[in-house]
Amino acid sequence: MTSSVAPLSGRVTLKQGGGGRAMRNLIEKLFIRDFAAMPFEGVGLAAMDDGAAIPIGDGRYLVVTTDSHVIHPIFFPGGDIGRISISGTVNDLAMMGATRPLGITCGVILEEGFDIEKLEAIQRSLVATCLEAGTVVITGDTKVMGRGEIDGIVINTTGVGITRRVVRDNGLRAGDRIIVTGTIGDHGLAVMSARHDLALEGDLVSDVAPINELIEAALEAAGDAITAMKDPTRGGVASALHEMASKSDVGILLSEHSIPLTDAARAAGEILGIDPLHVANEGKALIGVRADAADKLLAALRAHPRGRDAAIIGTCTTERLGSIILDTGFGRRLLAEPEGEPLPRIC
Amino acid sequence: MTSSVAPLSGRVTLKQGGGGRAMRNLIEKLFIRDFAAMPFEGVGLAAMDDGAAIPIGDGRYLVVTTDSHVIHPIFFPGGDIGRISISGTVNDLAMMGATRPLGITCGVILEEGFDIEKLEAIQRSLVATCLEAGTVVITGDTKVMGRGEIDGIVINTTGVGITRRVVRDNGLRAGDRIIVTGTIGDHGLAVMSARHDLALEGDLVSDVAPINELIEAALEAAGDAITAMKDPTRGGVASALHEMASKSDVGILLSEHSIPLTDAARAAGEILGIDPLHVANEGKALIGVRADAADKLLAALRAHPRGRDAAIIGTCTTERLGSIILDTGFGRRLLAEPEGEPLPRIC
Numbered sequence: 001m002t003s004s005v006a007p008l009s010g011r012v013t014l015k016q017g018g019g020g021r022a023m024r025n026l027i028e029k030l031f032i033r034d035f036a037a038m039p040f041e042g043v044g045l046a047a048m049d050d051g052a053a054i055p056i057g058d059g060r061y062l063v064v065t066t067d068s069h070v071i072h073p074i075f076f077p078g079g080d081i082g083r084i085s086i087s088g089t090v091n092d093l094a095m096m097g098a099t100r101p102l103g104i105t106c107g108v109i110l111e112e113g114f115d116i117e118k119l120e121a122i123q124r125s126l127v128a129t130c131l132e133a134g135t136v137v138i139t140g141d142t143k144v145m146g147r148g149e150i151d152g153i154v155i156n157t158t159g160v161g162i163t164r165r166v167v168r169d170n171g172l173r174a175g176d177r178i179i180v181t182g183t184i185g186d187h188g189l190a191v192m193s194a195r196h197d198l199a200l201e202g203d204l205v206s207d208v209a210p211i212n213e214l215i216e217a218a219l220e221a222a223g224d225a226i227t228a229m230k231d232p233t234r235g236g237v238a239s240a241l242h243e244m245a246s247k248s249d250v251g252i253l254l255s256e257h258s259i260p261l262t263d264a265a266r267a268a269g270e271i272l273g274i275d276p277l278h279v280a281n282e283g284k285a286l287i288g289v290r291a292d293a294a295d296k297l298l299a300a301l302r303a304h305p306r307g308r309d310a311a312i313i314g315t316c317t318t319e320r321l322g323s324i325i326l327d328t329g330f331g332r333r334l335l336a337e338p339e340g341e342p343l344p345r346i347c
Numbered sequence: 348m349t350s351s352v353a354p355l356s357g358r359v360t361l362k363q364g365g366g367g368r369a370m371r372n373l374i375e376k377l378f379i380r381d382f383a384a385m386p387f388e389g390v391g392l393a394a395m396d397d398g399a400a401i402p403i404g405d406g407r408y409l410v411v412t413t414d415s416h417v418i419h420p421i422f423f424p425g426g427d428i429g430r431i432s433i434s435g436t437v438n439d440l441a442m443m444g445a446t447r448p449l450g451i452t453c454g455v456i457l458e459e460g461f462d463i464e465k466l467e468a469i470q471r472s473l474v475a476t477c478l479e480a481g482t483v484v485i486t487g488d489t490k491v492m493g494r495g496e497i498d499g500i501v502i503n504t505t506g507v508g509i510t511r512r513v514v515r516d517n518g519l520r521a522g523d524r525i526i527v528t529g530t531i532g533d534h535g536l537a538v539m540s541a542r543h544d545l546a547l548e549g550d551l552v553s554d555v556a557p558i559n560e561l562i563e564a565a566l567e568a569a570g571d572a573i574t575a576m577k578d579p580t581r582g583g584v585a586s587a588l589h590e591m592a593s594k595s596d597v598g599i600l601l602s603e604h605s606i607p608l609t610d611a612a613r614a615a616g617e618i619l620g621i622d623p624l625h626v627a628n629e630g631k632a633l634i635g636v637r638a639d640a641a642d643k644l645l646a647a648l649r650a651h652p653r654g655r656d657a658a659i660i661g662t663c664t665t666e667r668l669g670s671i672i673l674d675t676g677f678g679r680r681l682l683a684e685p686e687g688e689p690l691p692r693i694c
Contacts, residue, residue, distance in 0.1 A: 017491025144364025
């Protein structure tokens with residue numbers, strides 16, 4: 001994986017926060033280097049998975065995952081920074097198999113002069129999303145920076161959960177099917193449209209939601225036949241599949257016409273000139289599953305309100321290891337690995 | 348406790364991030380309100396302790412604590428933002444009894460254009476402090492905000508640890524002694540001096556350090572005789588003691604001449620007009636201990652390099668519940684509860 005990364009330049013760039021190749025480069029070259037060499041039993045930083053997993057005895061693993069939320073604007077169609085803070089962390093826990101969070105920490109950093117009414121609205125959203133996910137904020141931290149030192153509000157959430165089976169993002173094998181749990185690109189395109197004040201026909205809203213219940217249903221239906229999971233956030237489905245393929249050492253043949261997409265997202269993508277495969281989702285999962293369990297898993301996902309548009313979108317192959325081959329219906333082409341999310345502060 | 352807090356105003360103020368009464372007001376009125384009513388088994392948000400504690404079976408508790416670090420300047424006498432990020436979180440875990448962290452998460456938020464060399468220096472500091480504390484960063488998150496959207500770098504760290512005994516900050520009883528593990532005010536005064544470019548005689552350096560090993564020695568020496576612990580960070584010893592006294596429903600008689608203070612900190616406090624009792628420490632603990640175990644605990648602390656200036660500084664009483672009475676040697680006066688840290692971005 002390190003062979004494809006460029007040397008670090010002298011200054012941090014926006015792309016290095018975009019969830020794609022540029023960010024991976026920064027993380028691999030700088031943050032992981034030393035920590036990967038330190039003793040740690042479990043899934044740690046070097047794995048670059050959705051979180052960490054630590055054996056705590058009795059066959060159980062503690063799953064820990066963290067995210068800082070810098071989204072702009074803080075209120076957007078379909079959600080707000082409170083909803084994305086809880087959902088993002090709940091979903092990362094679920095991706096590793098911990099579908100029932102023990103609790104979430106919440107570190108809020110505020111700009112002096114931030115409107116208390118807005119803060120109360122964000123708090124209501126944090127609470128509502130916790131209730132939806134069956135979890136609660138268990139501890140927190142509040143910092144205030146001066147005017148102009150931070151743009152409004154940033155929220156860090158860290159989640160903890162326990163699981164007996166840690167699901168990784170690197171377990172795909174040739175023949176496995178790739179399932180996406182619903183339509184793609186809605187979050188990124190909705191936020192971009194809001195930022196550009198696009199007046200679009202139809203309802204383009206973020207998909208931001210906790211999907212731990214959906215993932216629990218998936219794990220109940222397909223169990224060990226599930227070989228990998230990852231939520232396609234920054235960098236979208238394209239980034240997430242590249243990471244899964246590269247770590248699993250398989251190629252993935254993706255069927256373009258099978259990918260669920262709303263008309264609104266398709267239209268926004270065309271107007272903005274952005275491929276929905278490249279933008280963030282905040283209520284979706286990519287699941288790798290053994291071929292003979294794919295239909296059963298698909299049925300279980302579709303039976304849940306948050307999975308009714310689930311679809312089988314690809315197959316793992318022994319060709320083009322680490323690459324994604326897009327079958328457009330007219331031919332096949334390699335899907336490039338994105339440098340990162342097209343726009344910063346998408347989550 | 349809520350009777351002493353003022354109503355929230357329309358805008359967030361710097362004081363509300365200062366670790367004192369103003370911040371407690373914001374947190375109680377806004378963040379805790381709904382979460383405290385939600386079902387949770389363990390020490391949760393409502394406790395406003397140094398972190399959360401969740402029973403995980405077999406008599407064990409998972410301790411979780413989070414902090415965002417917004418310190419300015421990011422390099423200061425005696426430390427930097429990397430060292431404070433790891434130390435602060437390791438120390439919060441230790442304050443609740445989890446002296447051997449399972450791991451730390453690290454969420455880094457960077458400003459576009461941030462110098463990669465500085466980032467590498469911070470990373471070296473994160474690594475060195477983890478080695479010192481016997482822990483490791485296990486998962487992380489990287490975000491980049493645009494120029495002017497965040498001032499340089501902010502780091503969130505969340506720590507997880509396991510303990511069989513959760514130490515709280517509310518267990519003081521009348522007669523207990525209060526021990527501080529070393530000199531006070533060094534961190535806050537060193538950072539303020541750096542910010543004001545004060546040329547002070549002597550060495551005024553931050554005390555920032557992981558003290559989990561020291562706390563483990565304390566718990567081994569005094570066990571259940573330790574009735575409460577808290578690290579006096581933002582708002583200093585004055586804030587922390589007020590919180591402990593108020594939660595424990597005791598008064599605390601504090602002996603001013605017993606409080607360890609370096610000459611450099613005393614001089615800086617006088618020049619800046621700031622009471623060292625009111626400013627942040629980043630490598631100290633306040634420990635409540637039964638009177639008959641105080642000397643044994645003190646000896647154990649002093650035997651450790653990070654505890655050699657430890658001192659008994661106070662006694663819990665049934666008078667003036669929730670208040671701190673300062674015995675100056677010339678008389679007694681009530682120590683006011685600080686609104687918060689005198690300057691923002693001290694940690």
